[in-house]
Amino acid sequence: MRILLLGKNGQVGWELQRSLAPLGTLIALDSRSTEYCGDLNDLHGLAATVTHIAPDVIVNAAAYTAVDQAESEPQVAQRINGDAVSVLAIEAQKLDSLLVHYSTDYVFAGHGNTPWQETDATTPINRYGATKLDGERAIQASGCNHLIFRTSWVYSSRGENFAKTIIRLASQRDTLSVISDQFGSPTGAELLADITAHAIRVTRQQPESGGLYHLAADGETTWFEYAHFVLQQAQALGLPLKVTCAELASTLTRDYPTPAQRPHNSRLDTHKLKKAFALQLPDWRIGVTRMLKETIENAL
Numbered sequence: 001m002r003i004l005l006l007g008k009n010g011q012v013g014w015e016l017q018r019s020l021a022p023l024g025t026l027i028a029l030d031s032r033s034t035e036y037c038g039d040l041n042d043l044h045g046l047a048a049t050v051t052h053i054a055p056d057v058i059v060n061a062a063a064y065t066a067v068d069q070a071e072s073e074p075q076v077a078q079r080i081n082g083d084a085v086s087v088l089a090i091e092a093q094k095l096d097s098l099l100v101h102y103s104t105d106y107v108f109a110g111h112g113n114t115p116w117q118e119t120d121a122t123t124p125i126n127r128y129g130a131t132k133l134d135g136e137r138a139i140q141a142s143g144c145n146h147l148i149f150r151t152s153w154v155y156s157s158r159g160e161n162f163a164k165t166i167i168r169l170a171s172q173r174d175t176l177s178v179i180s181d182q183f184g185s186p187t188g189a190e191l192l193a194d195i196t197a198h199a200i201r202v203t204r205q206q207p208e209s210g211g212l213y214h215l216a217a218d219g220e221t222t223w224f225e226y227a228h229f230v231l232q233q234a235q236a237l238g239l240p241l242k243v244t245c246a247e248l249a250s251t252l253t254r255d256y257p258t259p260a261q262r263p264h265n266s267r268l269d270t271h272k273l274k275k276a277f278a279l280q281l282p283d284w285r286i287g288v289t290r291m292l293k294e295t296i297e298n299a300l
Contacts, residue, residue, distance in 0.1 A: 001204070004055035005029065006038050006088075007062030011156035012102060015193035016061055023197060027053055030062070038062070040084035041076075050091035057200055058092055059100040060085065063132075067106070068259040070128040077127055082134035089142035098145045098203060098210070100196060105152040105184065105216075107133040110263020113183075115220075117269045118150075118212050126260035136212070145207055147199055149192065149215040152266045156189035157291045162223070163230045164295060170231055170243040180224035180250035184266030185216045188287035199277055209276055214268035217284035224250045226288075233289060237296045 001024030007013040008028035020026050029038025029049070036053065037045030040062050050058065063081055064070065070077040085101060092099040106129030107122040124130040139146050155161040169176050195215060203209045221229070231245035253262060270281055 001025070001057065002053065002055045003027065003057045003059060004050065004053050005059045005061065006040070007060065008038075010061055010063075011154060011159060011189040012192050013061035014158050015156065015189045016059060016196060019193040019197040020059065020200075023200060024056070027055070040080045043079075043084060043087050046084060047087050047091055050088065050095070054095055055097055057098045057100065057204070058088055059196065060088055061102060063102065064128070067126060067128040070131065071126065071259040074127045074131070077131045078134065081128075081131035082138060085135035086138035086142070089139040089144050089146070092146070093142045093144035096145070098147065098200065099139060100147045100200065101135065101139055101149070102192070103136050103148055103150045104129065104132050105150060105266040105268055106263060107136065107150065108263060108265075110265050112265050113267075114265075115267035115269035116214065116265070118214060118272055125263060128260060140212075145203070145210050147196075147203060147210055148212045149196070150212070150268060151187050151192060151215050152268055153184045153186045153216075154189055154192065155186055155288070155291065157294050158189075161291075162186070162226065163288060163292060166227045166230050167234050167239065167241075167296075170234070170241045170248075171239075172242065174242055175247075175249065176243045177249035177251040178224040178227040179253055179256055180222050181252050182262060182264055182266065183220055183222055185218070185220050185268070186226055186284045186288055187216045188291065191217060191282070191287055195273075195277070195279065198279070202277055213273040213276070214270050215273055216268045216270060216281075217287060218270070218281045219283045219285070220267050221284065224248070229285065229288065230292060233292045234296060237293065239296050
């Protein structure tokens with residue numbers, strides 16, 4: 001099996017290099033790759049790359065993810081999250097390849113308290129969400145074999161993430177407040193990569209397993225509760241902090257305005273995924289604890 005991976009150095013792409021390698025021949029690219037074009041801004045180069053490699057599976061882990069910046073440069077976000085994905089879908093359909101793509105809870109309006117199902121109406125409240133929805137629709141319209149995974153609150157031990165930011169701020173500042181009225185589930189890039197590899201194996205053998213799925217760690221939390229958990233774990237591991245978990249303050253979304261609106265409800269219903277691929281998803285605290293232990297021990 002030949003697998004083309006795009007976005008190899010992103011949070012999810014880095015983990016996918018590990019999880020996909022045992023499945024076959026892996027060609028991993030990013031926007032700086034020279035032998036083949038891995039730049040989603042270059043639509044013609046992207047199409048030529050897929051044609052030349054002729055992969056059995058295309059995994060697109062590349063995306064425009066600057067949520068606030070997308071409000072001021074929607075054309076760039078659209079080109080990467082919408083137009084380039086359409087190119088990949090058309091090429092995948094021509095080759096009868098399986099296209100794997102990652103989307104977001106931001107395709108929903110973010111109201112209510114009920115976890116979103118795959119069949120719920122999509123009404124994005126910001127440009128980023130709108131461009132990601134365009135990418136989903138392009139894949140579905142192409143008729144190609146596909147797996148679309150909507151996820152939320154993605155983190156990785158590699159690079160920056162919310163937990164590392166909270167620890168850094170709690171080490172530097174005298175006070176710290178975090179939003180308490182947005183709900184979701186922190187989901188590790190490692191988990192996404194491992195489930196992707198499993199789903200590819202299943203779908204290659206059972207094409208009817210393809211489609212749209214919600215993929216997130218089990219359980220739910222708020223950004224405030226997430227930050228509280230992070231500081232609690234950091235204290236237990238002996239990291240010196242100026243702001244402890246007991247001193248952490250909460251704030252509301254309306255008190256922290258941003259260029260792009262954020263959904264209050266990012267909960268995702270994962271029952272369809274669990275049933276289709278016979279999976280048990282771990283509680284979000286398990287992955288975060290593991291990531292924190294690795295991060296903090298390296299810092300001490």
